[in-house]
Amino acid sequence: xxxxxxxxxxxxxxxxxxxxxxxxxxxxxxxxxxxxxxxxxxxxxxxxxxxxxxxxxxxxxxxxxxxxxxxxxxxxxxxxxxxxxxxxxxxxxxxxxxxxxxxxxxxxxxxxxxxxxxxxxxxxxxxxxxxxxxxxxxxxxxxxxxxxxxxxxxxxxxxxxxxxxxxxxxxxxxxxxxxxxxxxxxxxxxxxxxxxxxxxxxxxxxxxxxxxxxxxxxxxxxxxxxxxxxxxxxxxxxxxxxxxxxxxxxxxxxxxxxxxxxxxxxxxxxxxxxxxxxxxxxxxxxxxxxxxxxxxxxxxxxxxxxxxxxxxxxxxxxxxxxxxxxxxxxxxxxxxxxxxxxxxxxxxxxxxxxxxxxxxxxxxxxxxxxxxxxxxxxxxxxxxxxxxxxxxxxxxxxxxxxxxxxxxxxxxxxxxxxxx
Amino acid sequence: xxxxxxxxxxxxxxxxxxxxxxxxxxxxxxxxxxxxxxxxxxxxxxxxxxxxxxxxxxxxxxxxxxxxxxxxxxxxxxxxxxxxxxxxxxxxxxxxxxxxxxxxxxxxxxxxxxxxxxxxxxxxxxxxxxxxxxxxxxxxxxxxxxxxxxxxxxxxxxxxxxxxxxxxxxxxxxxxxxxxxxxxxxxxxxxxxxxxxxxxxxxxxxxxxxxxxxxxxxxxxxxxxxxxxxxxxxxxxxxxxxxxxxxxxxxxxxxxxxxxxxxxxxxxxxxxxxxxxxxxxxxxxxxxxxxxxxxxxxxxxxxxxxxxxxxxxxxxxxxxxxxxxxxxxxxxxxxxxxxxxxxxxxxxxxxxxxxxxxxxxxxxxxxxxxxxxxxxxxxxxxxxxxxxxxxxxxxxxx
Numbered sequence: 088x089x090x091x092x093x094x095x096x097x098x099x100x101x102x103x104x105x106x107x108x109x110x111x112x113x114x115x116x117x118x119x120x121x122x123x124x125x126x127x128x129x130x131x132x133x134x135x136x137x138x139x140x141x142x143x144x145x146x147x148x149x150x151x152x153x154x155x156x157x158x159x160x161x162x163x164x165x166x167x168x169x170x171x172x173x174x175x176x177x178x179x180x181x182x183x184x185x186x187x188x189x190x191x192x193x194x195x196x197x198x199x200x201x202x203x204x205x206x207x208x209x210x211x212x213x214x215x216x217x218x219x220x221x222x223x224x225x226x227x228x229x230x231x232x233x234x235x236x237x238x239x240x241x242x243x244x245x246x247x248x249x250x251x252x253x254x255x256x257x258x259x260x261x262x263x264x265x266x267x268x269x270x271x272x273x274x275x276x277x278x279x280x281x282x283x284x285x286x287x288x289x290x291x292x293x294x295x296x297x298x299x300x301x302x303x304x305x306x307x308x309x310x311x312x313x314x315x316x317x318x319x320x321x322x323x324x325x326x327x328x329x330x331x332x333x334x335x336x337x338x339x340x341x342x343x344x345x346x347x348x349x350x351x352x353x354x355x356x357x358x359x360x361x362x363x364x365x366x367x368x369x370x371x372x373x374x375x376x377x378x379x380x381x382x383x384x385x386x387x388x389x390x391x392x393x394x395x396x397x398x399x400x401x402x403x404x405x406x407x408x409x410x411x412x413x414x415x416x417x418x419x420x421x422x423x424x425x426x427x428x429x430x431x432x433x434x435x436x437x438x439x440x441x442x443x444x445x446x447x448x449x450x451x452x453x454x455x456x457x458x459x460x461x462x463x464x465x466x467x468x469x470x471x472x473x474x475x476x477x478x479x480x481x482x483x484x485x486x487x488x489x490x491x492x493x494x495x496x497x498x499x500x501x502x503x504x505x506x507x
Numbered sequence: 508x509x510x511x512x513x514x515x516x517x518x519x520x521x522x523x524x525x526x527x528x529x530x531x532x533x534x535x536x537x538x539x540x541x542x543x544x545x546x547x548x549x550x551x552x553x554x555x556x557x558x559x560x561x562x563x564x565x566x567x568x569x570x571x572x573x574x575x576x577x578x579x580x581x582x583x584x585x586x587x588x589x590x591x592x593x594x595x596x597x598x599x600x601x602x603x604x605x606x607x608x609x610x611x612x613x614x615x616x617x618x619x620x621x622x623x624x625x626x627x628x629x630x631x632x633x634x635x636x637x638x639x640x641x642x643x644x645x646x647x648x649x650x651x652x653x654x655x656x657x658x659x660x661x662x663x664x665x666x667x668x669x670x671x672x673x674x675x676x677x678x679x680x681x682x683x684x685x686x687x688x689x690x691x692x693x694x695x696x697x698x699x700x701x702x703x704x705x706x707x708x709x710x711x712x713x714x715x716x717x718x719x720x721x722x723x724x725x726x727x728x729x730x731x732x733x734x735x736x737x738x739x740x741x742x743x744x745x746x747x748x749x750x751x752x753x754x755x756x757x758x759x760x761x762x763x764x765x766x767x768x769x770x771x772x773x774x775x776x777x778x779x780x781x782x783x784x785x786x787x788x789x790x791x792x793x794x795x796x797x798x799x800x801x802x803x804x805x806x807x808x809x810x811x812x813x814x815x816x817x818x819x820x821x822x823x824x825x826x827x828x829x830x831x832x833x834x835x836x837x838x839x840x841x842x843x844x845x846x847x848x849x850x851x852x853x854x855x856x857x858x859x860x861x862x863x864x865x866x867x868x869x870x871x872x873x874x875x876x877x878x879x880x881x882x883x884x885x886x887x888x889x890x891x892x893x894x895x896x897x898x899x900x901x902x903x904x905x
Contacts, residue, residue: 115627122626129628176597326534330541339843340888341881342850344861349881352873354553357548437644443854444865451646455854458654477651481643 143474153479156457157226160479163293163448165275170291174283180296181234183271184214188238190267192245193260202497211238268303275300289367293448295483301371301449302436309375309435310428313382313420318412320387331383338380344444346373351445371441378435385427389420422502429495433488440484454480522644549637552874567871574866576858578678579772589871596863597883603777603859604846604887607784611845612838614785615792618824622797633793640790645848648787653855662766673758673767676754676775680758683771698741776857780849788845795837799830831902839895843888850884860884 092471103109117123153160158177164170166177188211195207218235220227228333249255275296277286292300319331338346350369358364395418401411421428442451522528556563572592573585580602581595621633640648658676659665664673673680710730717724758770803826811825812818853862864880 117626117727118625125626126628129626129632133632135626275595324530324534326538330537337881337885340860340885342847342884344850344853345880345884348861348865349877352868353552353877356559356561356874357551359551360559440644440646441851443646451644455650455654473654477647477655480647481651482642484647485639485642487814489638492642 122408148475148478149257150479151474152475153218154222156454156476157222159294159453159457161294162296163257163450163453164291165287165293165296167291168339170287171285174285175230177231178234179274179277179287181231182274185234185238185241186267186271188214188241189245189248190260190264192242192247193254193263194251195242196246197255197257197260202494206494207242211242214238236287243409265307268307272300289365290447292367293450293453295450297367297442297447297449298439301374301439301442302432303436304371305375305378305439306432309378309382312375312379314386314417316379316383317386317390320383323391335380335383338424339384341376343377343441345376347441347444349373366445367447370445370447374438377438378431381431381434382428385424385431386417386420388427389422389424390416392423393420425495425499425502430492433491436487436491437484450483451480527561529605556874557863562872563872563874564872565875567875570871572870574870576863578772578777578857589867592863592867593860593879593883596858596860599858599863600846600849600860601887603780603784603849603852603857604842605782605851607845608842610781611785611788611841612792614789615847616796618789618793619796619800622663622793623800637790637793640786641794645783645787646851646854649779649783649851649855652782653775656782657775657779659775662760664766669758670759673760673770675767677767678772678774679778680767680770680772682755682757684755685771697737701741702738705737706730709733774853774857776852779855780852780857780859784845784848787848788841791841791844792838794835795841796830799832799834800826802833803829835895835899835902839892839899842895846887846891847884 100106105113116126158166162177162180166175170176191207191210195204198204199208215236215238218232239260248276249260254260274284275282275287275292276289279286316331316335319327320335322328322331347370350373354369355362355364397415397419398411401415406414440449440451442449443455448456454476458476549821555561568588568590570589571586574592575585576583576595576599579595579599581598583592589597592817618633618636620631622637623734624630624633628861661677662675662677665673667673671682707730710726710733713724713726713729716722717726756769756771758767758772759770760766787842807825807829808821811821816825849859850861853865860880860883864876867876
């Protein structure tokens with residue numbers, strides 16, 4: 088008896104038809120006759136669509152219309168003569184951007200690397216690259232270009248600040264973010280009597296800036312309100328529970344457009360005349376509450392999916408009620424429903440385009456007005472360019488929304504959702 | 508009193524740290540606060556109505572609306588009352604939402620299954636579809652269909668297909684069978700319902716037979732065939748015996764301007780709205796369907812294949828019924844979303860509930876109209892979620 092130490096035959100490599108490109112094609116595209124047929128048909132359709140789309144994009148499309156609209160798409164009428172007479176107000180939104188770069192720099196330092204670092208670097212670099220747009224110097228002066236490039240030093244200052252001083256923690260970044268957002272709002276609104284900061288009516292805020300402001304404010308404020316509503320709906324206290332249920336169901340049962348319209352017609356009546364509650368603020372409040380109702384239901388789902396043993400164990404260890412909720416239940420519940428919550432944030436960002444109903448000129452409404460006014464007046468110079476405008480809009484929103492869902496996927500994987 | 512107090516100071520816990528007392532105080536306080544806020548809100552509005560002489564009251568509902576409504580599914584004249592115009596608009600919304608729900612669900616299931624296809628190309632195309640349509644606001648998609656794709660030529664340069672179908676900027680006109688008068692309409696609805704009930708009964712019977720005997724009985728085909736045959740026979744009987752025929756109205760150009768009269772015209776706004784809603788919602792439904800199918804244990808599929816079921820049968824009879832339990836609850840909320848999202852119709856000139864209501868506020872008290880609109884949408888939402896929840900209860904594992 089002898090043990091076989093050598094293989095009887097040398098191992099053959101897998102047949103060529105199973106490896107490499109040919110194997111992959113066979114496994115994924117031509118495994119059966121109907122799969123092959125499907126591949127050919129879909130391939131022809133996709134090829135035709137690509138050919139048509141790309142030839143339009145590179146041959147027929149004329150994106151000069153986007154250039155003509157330019158800053159209008161970004162900030163609306165903010166820097167026009169009516170909004171900001173006799174002055175240049177363009178630096179204010181630009182300064183707000185620089186604040187954002189500063190905070191991104193701090194986040195980069197605190198996170199140290201990974202996705203946060205990549206985002207923190209890419210965003211200011213892209214913003215700075217806008218300084219290279221091929222506009223004439225009359226349309227886009229040196230000051231504008233310099234302030235765009237200034238996002239890069241701003242990023243580095245933020246990085247250094249967090250790296251070498253005591254503010255290099257997430258807690259500080261969060262606090263400073265809120266402060267920076269408020270500062271940006273004050274800056275955009277202006278302060279009466281301060282030279283260079285003359286007030287700009289919120290009626291003139293517009294463009295992508297308006298969408299982003301509404302979305303950021305909505306996301307930040309609706310999240311805690313949503314948590315409170317979810318906890319209220321699950322509480323044993325009858326009165327509190329009823330109130331939360333009614334609030335959530337009413338806001339979820341009615342379209343946002345109807346709520347916005349109500350904010351325009353009904354809400355001003357509830358306040359004294361001349362009460363400083365302008366239409367932008369009303370819209371922001373209603374978008375926030377609307378989103379909070381949906382967030383509450385998502386979080387409630389997460390709380391319901393949680394094993395009761397978690398809360399029982401916490402109580403057995405002697406944690407008081409609020410600590411059980413805040414330290415044990417909520418973190419796990421939120422972790423489990425991150426995709427749903429981010430989905431809600433994406434929906435909120437998309438919903439900011441609905442402010443057209445109350446006459447605010449966000450990026451979508453501005454473009455539509457521009458595109459259709461010419462068509463309706465029979466002048467038709469931009470009729471062909473309507474395509475480009477709407478495709479540009481779709482691209483802008485797609486980048487933001489897909490970016491958010493990508494980041495959410497990464498966070499989910501990082502936290503190991505579904506693995507425990 | 509003393510007993511209650513003693514009970515409350517149980518084991519020497521002071522009153523201000525007694526959990527029950529704290530909770531009840533908090534409830535009473537928050538209840539009062541909310542009641543106060545709501546009362547303050549309504550009181551101020553009532554005051555404003557008085558002081559600023561803002562029109563208020565539901566008496567306008569009796570008045571004639573005197574404004575045309577673009578596309579409508581119920582007969583409507585400008586001399587009809589506000590109340591009736593409101594109903595016409597609500598029916599517009601309901602029709603759009605029902606058609607949208609059915610088509611979006613079918614398309615969504617198709618795309619969702621494609622996402623899991625073994626064919627790499629098909630799976631990737633479905634992925635691109637989903638990621639594109641769900642990440643672009645519906646409003647932009649509606650504008651895209653309305654201003655770019657559905658830019659139709661003026662009436663005189665419109666297309667005519669076999670002198671039966673006319674396409675121009677008023678919309679697409681097709682021949683359509685209209686019931687001849689209200690009695691006939693009732694008759695047709697009754698017939699349709701009877702046919703459907705017969706179909707469902709046959710479907711049930713055949714399913715029962717298939718389950719108990721194991722003989723293939725094709726319940727789906729049998730059910731549909733019964734419904735169609737029953738409807739057809741009844742149609743013939745009624746047409747020839749009772750004489751309530753279905754008049755097929757043909758579209759045809761009329762007058763000096765060649766406007767299309769007759770038939771059924773689907774306006775550009777309605778088409779854009781439906782296409783936009785269906786594409787947008789189906790991308791969400793596709794993801795729901797995919798998640799549902801993936802939630803079915805791999806062993807189930809392997810067992811089905813081991814028993815010799817074909818891939819199609821596995822999907823239809825093993826995977827899908829189980830996936831349905833995961834799919835239904837989020838699907839209900841998509842149905843609600845489609846109803847609510849149809850309120851964007853105003854942006855592309857289709858007269859849905861919200862759009863008509865907004866126009867009404869120019870000639871009638873805005874406050875009352877907003878109340879009506881909110882009640883109408885809430886009623887629709889609650890009805891849909893009721894139906895959805897009943898169905899959910901029906902299919903879940905007891």
